[in-house]
Amino acid sequence: MSPADSISFARGAPSADIIDLDGLKEAAARAFEDDPAGTTAYGTAIGYVPLREWIAEKHGVEASQVIVTNGSMQADAFLFDALVQPGDAVIVERPTYDRTLLGLRERGADIVPVDLQSDGLDVEALAELLDGGLRPKLAHVIPNFQNPAGYTLSRAKRDRLLELAREYDFVVFEDDPYVELRFAGQTLPTMLSLDTDGHVVYASSFSKTVCPGIRVGYLVGPPELIARIVRMATNTYISPNMVAQSIVNQFVRSGRIQSSIETVKAALQERSGRLAEALRRELPDARFVPTEGGYFMWVDLPEDVDVDAVFTAAGERGVAIVKGSDFLLEGGQHSMRLAYSGVTPEQIDEGVQRLADAVRAVRGVAQTTA
Amino acid sequence: MSPADSISFARGAPSADIIDLDGLKEAAARAFEDDPAGTTAYGTAIGYVPLREWIAEKHGVEASQVIVTNGSMQADAFLFDALVQPGDAVIVERPTYDRTLLGLRERGADIVPVDLQSDGLDVEALAELLDGGLRPKLAHVIPNFQNPAGYTLSRAKRDRLLELAREYDFVVFEDDPYVELRFAGQTLPTMLSLDTDGHVVYASSFSKTVCPGIRVGYLVGPPELIARIVRMATNTYISPNMVAQSIVNQFVRSGRIQSSIETVKAALQERSGRLAEALRRELPDARFVPTEGGYFMWVDLPEDVDVDAVFTAAGERGVAIVKGSDFLLEGGQHSMRLAYSGVTPEQIDEGVQRLADAVRAVRGVAQTTA
Numbered sequence: 049m050s051p052a053d054s055i056s057f058a059r060g061a062p063s064a065d066i067i068d069l070d071g072l073k074e075a076a077a078r079a080f081e082d083d084p085a086g087t088t089a090y091g092t093a094i095g096y097v098p099l100r101e102w103i104a105e106k107h108g109v110e111a112s113q114v115i116v117t118n119g120s121m122q123a124d125a126f127l128f129d130a131l132v133q134p135g136d137a138v139i140v141e142r143p144t145y146d147r148t149l150l151g152l153r154e155r156g157a158d159i160v161p162v163d164l165q166s167d168g169l170d171v172e173a174l175a176e177l178l179d180g181g182l183r184p185k186l187a188h189v190i191p192n193f194q195n196p197a198g199y200t201l202s203r204a205k206r207d208r209l210l211e212l213a214r215e216y217d218f219v220v221f222e223d224d225p226y227v228e229l230r231f232a233g234q235t236l237p238t239m240l241s242l243d244t245d246g247h248v249v250y251a252s253s254f255s256k257t258v259c260p261g262i263r264v265g266y267l268v269g270p271p272e273l274i275a276r277i278v279r280m281a282t283n284t285y286i287s288p289n290m291v292a293q294s295i296v297n298q299f300v301r302s303g304r305i306q307s308s309i310e311t312v313k314a315a316l317q318e319r320s321g322r323l324a325e326a327l328r329r330e331l332p333d334a335r336f337v338p339t340e341g342g343y344f345m346w347v348d349l350p351e352d353v354d355v356d357a358v359f360t361a362a363g364e365r366g367v368a369i370v371k372g373s374d375f376l377l378e379g380g381q382h383s384m385r386l387a388y389s390g391v392t393p394e395q396i397d398e399g400v401q402r403l404a405d406a407v408r409a410v411r412g413v414a415q416t417t418a
Numbered sequence: 419m420s421p422a423d424s425i426s427f428a429r430g431a432p433s434a435d436i437i438d439l440d441g442l443k444e445a446a447a448r449a450f451e452d453d454p455a456g457t458t459a460y461g462t463a464i465g466y467v468p469l470r471e472w473i474a475e476k477h478g479v480e481a482s483q484v485i486v487t488n489g490s491m492q493a494d495a496f497l498f499d500a501l502v503q504p505g506d507a508v509i510v511e512r513p514t515y516d517r518t519l520l521g522l523r524e525r526g527a528d529i530v531p532v533d534l535q536s537d538g539l540d541v542e543a544l545a546e547l548l549d550g551g552l553r554p555k556l557a558h559v560i561p562n563f564q565n566p567a568g569y570t571l572s573r574a575k576r577d578r579l580l581e582l583a584r585e586y587d588f589v590v591f592e593d594d595p596y597v598e599l600r601f602a603g604q605t606l607p608t609m610l611s612l613d614t615d616g617h618v619v620y621a622s623s624f625s626k627t628v629c630p631g632i633r634v635g636y637l638v639g640p641p642e643l644i645a646r647i648v649r650m651a652t653n654t655y656i657s658p659n660m661v662a663q664s665i666v667n668q669f670v671r672s673g674r675i676q677s678s679i680e681t682v683k684a685a686l687q688e689r690s691g692r693l694a695e696a697l698r699r700e701l702p703d704a705r706f707v708p709t710e711g712g713y714f715m716w717v718d719l720p721e722d723v724d725v726d727a728v729f730t731a732a733g734e735r736g737v738a739i740v741k742g743s744d745f746l747l748e749g750g751q752h753s754m755r756l757a758y759s760g761v762t763p764e765q766i767d768e769g770v771q772r773l774a775d776a777v778r779a780v781r782g783v784a785q786t787t788a
Contacts, residue, residue, distance in 0.1 A: 059460075064455040064458065064459065067454070067458045069450050069454050072458070072661075073447050073451070076450070077446065077447065080439050080442050080446070081443070084434060084439050086631075087631055088437045088442070088629035088630070088631040089431060089434065089629070089630055090431050090630040090631065118633075119656065119657075121655050121656055122654060122655040125653075125655070147653070150653060151653065154653065255460075259661075260458070261456075261457055261458045261459050261460065261461065261659070261660030261661050262659070262660075262661050263655070263660070263661075283495075283524065284491070284495050285488055285491050285495070286491055287631075287633070288488070288633065289488060289632070289659045289662050290630075290633070291442075291631050291633070291661075291665065292659050292662055294631075295661065
């Protein structure tokens with residue numbers, strides 16, 4: 049690999065080599081053959097009916113609790129439009145997905161960040177805020193292999209968060225696109241499945257298990273809320289993409305999705321391990337928690353290393369990272385998010401070498417100017 | 419056909435038999451083969467790049483003037499969000515597409531309907547309003563085979579409308595999904611192509627030429643406005659459906675779209691003619707203008723016939739229509755929209771017979787109670 053080749057630890061997306069192209073081609077052919085009318089006609093805003101039913105069955109809910117959308121970010125936008133008024137308090141994890149922060153900020157939400165620990169949201173800090181009088185409308189949580197941190201919410205904390213949601217009557221927005229990508233450790237139950245009284249709205253997507261370009265996501269929630277969102281979706285686009293949803297339906301019902309997930313998980317496990325090794329070798333004073341799934345690793349650099357400078361120095365060396373500060377309303381100056389989903393093992397080794405070189409250059413300058 | 423079979427003159431969509439399924443299957447296979455990465459990865463909110471370029475070339479504009487969206491209604495929603503503030507005056511045709519009215523009403527627009535004549539918007543009535551001080555932000559016009567009326571804006575009126583837009587500095591929103599479906603008469607230039615100074619935003623779609631379930635539409639406009647809408651789209655869904663747009667790209671670039679359009683036009687011409695004949699035979703006092711393209715025919719019933727009653731009586735006979743009043747803020751009590759796009763010639767004959775029976779029943783009751 050020539051030093052001129054750029055290496056991106058920035059993009060949270062799978063590399064092309066782990067997409068099941070043959071499976072997609074077959075699924076597309078079958079979509080047009082098996083259900084020509086349903087695939088090609090306008091549908092309705094609930095989504096492609098057989099896929100909606102498959103999702104309902106997977107989560108053990110009624111079909112009326114599901115809306116299938118053009119990607120899960122569109123689902124998030126509808127949910128925020130339905131539930132969040134300007135001034136409403138919304139709990140987010142600190143750090144969290146930058147587009148979630150943006151979506152909430154655009155709607156005038158009072159964003160209340162609560163620390164994320166390596167076993168998930170600091171639920172006792174949340175309990176204290178609630179005890180102190182905070183009355184949030186919504187708590188946004190990415191429970192598995194969080195973006196950007198890669199951490200997972202423990203079982204005990206899932207129970208506690210639900211308990212708080214019931215006691216203080218807020219909605220837990222369980223944003224779970226990475227759930228299928230666990231390559232180590234124990235799978236935990238969704239809060240949706242633990243919920244007994246409609247305090248959870250669940251979102252997920254086929255971007256990580258089929259492919260991102262297919263743009264199929266979904267929401268699961270109480271039937272009345274889903275019905276409201278269906279009306280909003282009707283007024284926005286009549287119906288989501290029926291061709292894409294019919295292709296996904298063929299892909300999941302043929303079982304092809306299982307081998308696709310296995311391929312993706314095997315690659316992610318290798319890449320995650322390779323990244324951890326390279327970091328230990330090249331950046332021994334960086335701190336991180338090895339991941340059990342998903343795309344991302346959160347890396348804390350020593351306090352004397354400013355990530356803005358590292359970002360620039362890495363860019364000069366053809367390496368893209370995302371600064372920790374992008375995922376926080378304030379702070380994150382010594383942290384970065386490394387996505388290992390879109391890079392090969394060889395790129396990881398080379399990329400971390402260059403990154404370490406960038407950190408050394410930044411520290412050298414800092415020591416010279418100090 | 420048994421009387422129990424329902425016949426829909428309500429749905430503005432093509433029947434399944436005129437969709438090019440083989441062409442779609444081939445295009446899907448080629449999309450995954452020829453550009454696996456571009457088809458399956460996240461794109462950006464501008465849309466699938468090769469399709470965007472094809473559209474730009476078709477309209478003789480720069481690619482930076484085009485955004486490809488999840489259906490053109492999503493494009494309308496972005497445009498309204500970008501341009502229409504509560505209280506802004508917006509010109510619409512009277513009658514016009516019900517979802518346009520709804521979208522404008524939701525955004526608090528001051529909706530100003532201007533009569534639609536059989537050669538399009540009454541531009542002189544608009545000129546009088548402008549002369550009287552009206553300062554609209556936008557004029558929404560469906561120039562070809564209008565929904566619901568089926569009428570087309572004449573060449574002279576296109577020029578006059580552009581002249582007014584320049585003089586009074588408003589945007590003409592040229593909403594043109596039916597343009598390719600002309601089966602008789604002369605094709606007229608788009609106002610986009612006649613515009614010299616950025617007073618036109620143009621929208622169209624592949625719903626009528628490929629299939630509705632593919633949900634691919636687009637906007638063409640001034641680069642700054644398109645850039646603003648691209649940012650809105652990024653924040654809503656990251657990227658539109660790349661798989662669907664890549665399939666459309668294959669479909670249009672292989673030339674397959676031409677034969678698809680020919681098939682659709684031949685069917686529409688036959689259906690339109692058959693509908694006109696059946697109406698003359700079965701409902702001789704109904705008034706309508708024979709269409710030269712598109713999906714819809716607007717039918718005025720005699721003044722003693724209330725369309726609410728006809729709607730119910732037709733429904734009892736298994737025939738669906740849309741009431742004229744659905745396309746107007748007020749009035750339309752004696753008119754209906756008949757869509758001939760989704761019905762076979764045999765269904766048209768049978769459906770108009772039943773409709774005539776419904777009208778007779780309604781008139782009988784009216785005469786009895788008079």
